[in-house]
Amino acid sequence: GAGVSQTPSNKVTEKGKYVELRCDPISGHTALYWYRQSLGQGPEFLIYFQGTGAADDSGLPNDRFFAVRPEGSVSTLKIQRTERGDSAVYLCASSFYTGELFFGEGSRLTVL
């Protein structure tokens, strides 16, 4: 009965570095979502997967951001050449067919 698991919980990196954030969804959930939440703001949609494929990646801000879900379960959000403006909490959620999103606790990214 585990929930959505995200690692790392905190990541501090330097400007220009590459970062990977991992999400392990609830077993059996077919859809997986990535959101970004800046301080004092609501979650901002980035991308969602249905199975292995990205069903909608319209929220990815630019080509430095990329996400994969190769086996339809675990997903990795990849950020190249990080910038200070990328600092935020990156939230992952999964869902079945009810519309309810089950969120993890997030990965807090700080770019120095």
Place this chain on the structure above:
Amino acid sequence: QQQVKQSPQSLIVQKGGISIINCAYENTAFDYFPWYQQFPGKGPALLIAIRPDVSEKKEGRFTISFNKSAKQFSLHIMDSQPGDSATYFCAASLINTGGFKTIFGAGTRLFVKA
């Protein structure tokens, strides 16, 4: 444009009072309207949700009122308690094939005074 506007940004209510948070949306294609509650350091969690063919839904102390013609919906928290102090997000979803793209409002920080 897919947008959800939420007000107020913050709200202070006395214990036992009614907390009211409002949202407005633009895209009439949205077909699922959830409210999420978030505590510091945690991810948002679903509180209550409504479909557009219903004008009101009540679960315990929480009620959603939905006005389809005005493209507005609101959350009412009756008998507000200090434990309700959290950030609340309204949201709107578009059903796509097998998934729900959910757009969130900016959030309302609720503080319930004991």
